[in-house]
Amino acid sequence: MNELSGRVALVAGGTRGASRAIAVELGRAGATVYVTGRTTRAGRSEVDRPESIEDTADLVTAAGGKAVAIRADHLEADQVEALAKRIDAEEGRLDILVNGLWGGDRYLGWGKPVWEHSLEDGLRMFRLGIDAHVITSHFLLPLMIRRPGGLVVEMTDGTAEFNAHYREGTSLPYYVTKANAHLLAIAQAAELAAHDCTAVAFTPGWLRSEAMLDHFGVTEETWRDALEKVPHFAISETPAFSGRAVAALAADPDRNRWTGQTVSSGQLAKVYGIDDVDGSRPDAWRYIVEVEHAGKAADTTGYR
Structure with a gap:
């Protein structure tokens, strides 16, 4: 498991979920x-969850890796x-x-048209999910283009x-924020091409993140109990599935x-033989x- 030996990675927003994995x-x-993020053991961000960047670093170390946890608000240019x-x-x-x-779940406003959605909350989502990404690329990509093969x-x-x-x-704010990642991948791929670097957008499937498990009142060990209320949750996956997919992508010389x-965990799993x-x-x-x-009854046969 040393395919990435000697490589240096930054996982911005690696506090929890797929990014942590x-x-x-x-x-x-x-x-x-x-590993960067706004929540440390000394204090939480507006997300107000217990997971911290130090916890993520400890998990990396327990897996045999080397980790450095740094608190950073990626909306603050000087910090980035x-x-x-x-x-x-x-x-x-x-x-x-x-x-x-990210960190914008508290602002979602599901089902509200843009004229009813809180303008302040919508603009905050844009800041967290778009502006922070652009600020990060602005300052970090100059390091990446020094060598070919970056991702x-x-x-x-x-x-x-x-x-x-x-x-x-x-x-609308959530949709625009998340769909923007596809355009970021396209644009950065074009700008990085001369430096032999790759840019993709990546999506997990229905993720059994810490927040999602809490939402359903289950744990990773008891997650199937949630199927009684939401049968289609049967297709859900662990954050580790995303972690394995991205690690395989990073190790792929091609x-x-x-x-x-835009690639998904399920798509890469087929190519790289990941479970x-x-x-x-x-x-x-x-x-x-x-x-x-399609309105069909929940049945994952042939899908997992």
Whole structure:
């Protein structure tokens, strides 16, 4: 598991969820992983959850990797610039940038049209999910282009095909924020091409994140209890599935074949032969389109 030995990664917003698992799996594969976020053991961000960047760093270390936890608000340009300077001083390079910055769940306003949605909350989502990503790329990509073969991963929610149409029941600010990752991947792929670097957008499937498990009142061990209320949750996957997929992508010498595209955990799992922790291989987005949104009864046969 040393495919990424000698590589340096930054997982921005690696406090929890898929981004945390990606940090762990990059470390397991040998990379030195810098983990940033706003929640530390000394204080929480506006997300107000207990997971911290130090917790993520400890998980990376437990997996056999090397981790450095740094508190940084990626909306503050001076903090991101200082982060870039620190990584440059300590490592002199950056090979993998995972842009998992978000923290906007409290502002969702599901089902409200834009004229009813809180303007303040909507603009905050844009700041957290778009501005923070651009600020991060502005300061960190100069480190990446020093060497060929770099990888940028813009975290999103939904495939490009799925997000080509507005999601009924969601909200305009959320939809625009998440769909923006597809454009970031396209644009950064074009700008990084001359430096032989790859940029993709990446989406997990229906993620059993810490917040999602809490929402359903279950744990990872008891998650199937949630199927009584939401049967289609049967297609859900662990954050580790995303971590394994991104680590495999980062280790692929031919990863540039994906540049400018949006890829999913299920899609990469097929290509790289990856399974979730239970040995299954969920293909969530195909299931969501072909089963859930088609109005069929929950049945994951052929989808995991």
